[in-house]
Amino acid sequence: MRYSGFSVFMQALNRHKGWKPTWRDAAPKPSYDVIIIGGGGHGLATAHYLAKVHGITNVAVIEKGWIGSGNAGRNTTIIRSNYLLPGNEAFYELSMKLWEGLEQDVNYNAMVSQRGVLNLCHTDAQRDAFARRGNSMRLHGADAELLDPEGVRKLVPFLNFDDARFPIKGGLFQPRGGTARHDAVVWGYAHAASERGVDIVQNCEVTGFLREGGRVVGIETSRGTIRANKIGMAVAGNSGRVAEMAGFRLPIESHVLQAFVSEAIKPMIPTVVTYGAGHFYISQSDKGGLVFGGDIDGYNSYAQRGNLPTVEDVCEGGMSLMPAIGRVRLLRSWGGIMDMSMDGSPIIDHSPVDGLYVNSGWCYGGFKATPASGFCFAHLIATGRMHETATAYRLDRFATGHVIDEKGVGARPNLH
Ligand SMILES: Cc1cc2nc3c(=O)[nH]c(=O)nc-3n(C[C@H](O)[C@H](O)[C@H](O)COP(=O)(O)OP(=O)(O)OC[C@H]3O[C@@H](n4cnc5c(N)ncnc54)[C@H](O)[C@@H]3O)c2cc1C
Numbered sequence: 001m002r003y004s005g006f007s008v009f010m011q012a013l014n015r016h017k018g019w020k021p022t023w024r025d026a027a028p029k030p031s032y033d034v035i036i037i038g039g040g041g042h043g044l045a046t047a048h049y050l051a052k053v054h055g056i057t058n059v060a061v062i063e064k065g066w067i068g069s070g071n072a073g074r075n076t077t078i079i080r081s082n083y084l085l086p087g088n089e090a091f092y093e094l095s096m097k098l099w100e101g102l103e104q105d106v107n108y109n110a111m112v113s114q115r116g117v118l119n120l121c122h123t124d125a126q127r128d129a130f131a132r133r134g135n136s137m138r139l140h141g142a143d144a145e146l147l148d149p150e151g152v153r154k155l156v157p158f159l160n161f162d163d164a165r166f167p168i169k170g171g172l173f174q175p176r177g178g179t180a181r182h183d184a185v186v187w188g189y190a191h192a193a194s195e196r197g198v199d200i201v202q203n204c205e206v207t208g209f210l211r212e213g214g215r216v217v218g219i220e221t222s223r224g225t226i227r228a229n230k231i232g233m234a235v236a237g238n239s240g241r242v243a244e245m246a247g248f249r250l251p252i253e254s255h256v257l258q259a260f261v262s263e264a265i266k267p268m269i270p271t272v273v274t275y276g277a278g279h280f281y282i283s284q285s286d287k288g289g290l291v292f293g294g295d296i297d298g299y300n301s302y303a304q305r306g307n308l309p310t311v312e313d314v315c316e317g318g319m320s321l322m323p324a325i326g327r328v329r330l331l332r333s334w335g336g337i338m339d340m341s342m343d344g345s346p347i348i349d350h351s352p353v354d355g356l357y358v359n360s361g362w363c364y365g366g367f368k369a370t371p372a373s374g375f376c377f378a379h380l381i382a383t384g385r386m387h388e389t390a391t392a393y394r395l396d397r398f399a400t401g402h403v404i405d406e407k408g409v410g411a412r413p414n415l416h
Contacts (some may be wrong), residue, residue, distance in 0.1 A: 003107055009404040020323060022108075022187050023194035028201045031227035032060045034381060035243060037206050037221060039063025039368065040072035041182070042359055043234035044189035044200070045374020046381070048106065051196035053375070054382035059198045060228075061190075062221060062243030064229065066204035068186035071236050071366065073174040074304070074336035076259045076273050076293050078283065079368040080117040080177035081142045084133040087404040088345060091372055094389045096142065096176060098371030106190030107195075110180050117177030118147070118155060120321075122166040126276055136175070142412055145173045156273055159322050166277035166320070179272065179283055209246050215354040216246065232357040232381050234373075237302065237337025239360035248254040248352045250360060251342045251398045254415045256297040257303050257364045258306035258335045260314065262328045264288030273321075280317030282325075290328060292318060295363065296338060298414055306335040338364050343403035344416025348376050348386065349395040357381050358395060 001007075001020045013020055036043045039061050050056045061067075061197060079099050081092035103110050121127045127146075134144035145151075152171045153161055161168060190200055201223070210218035210225060218227035235242050264373050274281040282292040294314035297306045311333060319326050341347065341361030342343045346369065351358045359377045362369060376387035386394075392404050409415040 003109070009126075015219055021227055025201050026060070026199035028060060028062070028204060028221070028223055028226050029199065029219070032199070033058040034230045034232065035228040036061045036218065037058070037228060037233045038070070038202060038233065038235040039067035039202065040070045040234065041185055041189065041370035042236070042362075042373045042377065044186060045195055045370050046232060046234060046377045047193040047198045048189045048196075049375045050382060051193055051198055054378060057197040059191070059193075060226065061198060061200050062204050062206055062219065062226070063200070063202050065311055067190055068183050070188050071336040071338070072370075073183045074259065074334055075182050075293050075367040076281070076283070077179040077182045077367065078117065078164070078177070078281070079112070079180055080174055081368070082117065082119065082133065082137055082144065082172065082174045082177065083406060084136050085404055085406055088406055089136055089142065090375070091389045091393075092369065093140050094375070095369050095372030098375060099180060102185075102188065102371060106188040106192035108184065108191050110184045110188045112180040113178045113286075114176050114177040115283075116173060116175045117274070118271050119153070119172045119274045120152065121171060122277040123169065123224045125196060127169050130170070134172050139242050141176055143176050145175070147171045147173050155271060156269070158324055159273070160266065160320070164320070177272065182367060189374070204362045206242065207245070209356070216288050216356045219366035230355055230381055231358065232359060232375065232377060234359040236360070236362060236366065239339045239340050239358070243351070243358070244315065246351065246353050250347070250358070252361055253300055254302055255299070255338045255340050255341045255414065256301045256303060256306045256335045257293065257299065257309055257338050258314070258333055259291065259293040260311070260333045261285070261331050262290040262325070263331050265290070265328060275317055275321045278317035278320065278393040280314060280321060282318065282322075289331060290325060296340070296414060297335075302337055304335050304337060306333070340413035340416060342398055342411040342413055343405045344407055344409075344413070345404035346373070346393050347395050348373065348380060348390045348393040350380075351395070363413075404413050
């Protein structure tokens with residue numbers, strides 16, 4: 001089924017009785033060319049690009065819950081390509097370009113909104129670092145503007161400029177950044193992949209791997225054994241668990257990250273704002289809710305829920321940046337499991353086990369990467385070679401020392 005203004009009009013004439021499910025909820029077949037474990041954004045995007053770019057359609061996406069029940073449906077929806085290091089910036093700019101054409105590509109309204117992303121700086125040193133990052137972004141073809149305090153005030157006049165504990169010295173603005181509706185991204189990729197014949201199998205938990213001659217040739221699941229020539233894992237916060245089933249360890253720690261949404265208020269925040277003196281970021285959804293978050297909870301966990309000290313810490317950060325939000329009531333909070341890598345950068349590579357490929361280590365920045373992650377992972381699975389923009393995301397970099405430490409904090413996953 002194709003979505004368009006015309007189809008909405010025609011369905012309206014028919015009292016909307018003719019809509020079909022957005023994707024096929026398939027039962028697993030005995031075997032596939034490729035199995036992707038994990039029905040989050042990355043797994044579904046991989047299936048879409050395998051089918052569309054490489055013509056590989058005998059593919060199953062195996063999801064233990066419902067698609068989007070992991071981090072894909074829990075994030076704060078921010079998309080951007082404002083990175084410093086060459087290993088990262090080209091990849092995230094590829095992702096940004098794919099976001100810009102995503103809705104046409106998958107024929108689904110993912111509510112991609114390029115409302116801009118503003119990173120605030122509060123010291124001279126931070127401003128210098130932002131200038132350097134902005135230059136790096138521009139060298140890679142991305143857009144970046146360095147704003148002085150007046151430029152920031154024009155864009156977001158409601159911040160605390162007058163008696164702030166950490167005065168705002170300026171900001172790095174990426175106008176092409178913004179937000180996308182996270183579950184619509186999941187549904188859009190599912191729609192496009194399913195239309196090309198991909199099986200999306202929900203409520204099917206992978207519990208082990210089938211091996212022959214040192215190679216994985218299938219998976220054991222709660223719905224039986226399924227064979228495949230190639231298997232890709234894109235299970236985000238569960239990467240350590242699935243790797244353990246295959247017999248290897250990943251340089252990943254699983255941590256909880258929470259997010260929050262307020263009651264709906266009139267339009268107030270026109271862009272995404274991140275606080276440079278504390279860990280706090282905020283945007284406003286199209287429904288009017290203020291969507292915000294901050295730091296990870298700081299301990300290892302597989303629970304999709306967090307604890308109250310972080311709620312307090314995040315709200316304190318928000319209050320010190322924009323005291324006006326103190327009168328807004330909090331509506332909901334939730335948590336997701338982050339696959340925090342040791343250098344804060346992801347892994348898209350062969351695994352140590354023949355036939356199994358790894359997509360992992362997205363920390364809390366993987367939503368923006370969804371299109372490029374799927375694109376590059378599909379390239380790797382289809383061709384056996386890394387895509388040119390993802391060559392830095394090797395698994396062996398942790399052994400060889402070629403880490404991509406964007407924040408310069410070292411092997412401290414809780415700080416990335
Ligand atoms: C609160 C929060 C805020 C965030 N904010 C942002 C943001 O603003 N911008 C940004 O870029 N990133 C953000 N992120 C990070 C981003 O959401 C993740 O990095 C990204 O979604 C991970 O990729 P995914 O979508 O494929 O993961 P997921 O949606 O978690 O997909 C993995 C899937 O694998 C399934 N799975 C796991 N184990 C098995 C198994 N054994 N068998 C079958 N299936 C299995 C899970 O059920 C899950 O559905 C945020 C995350 C959270 C939690």
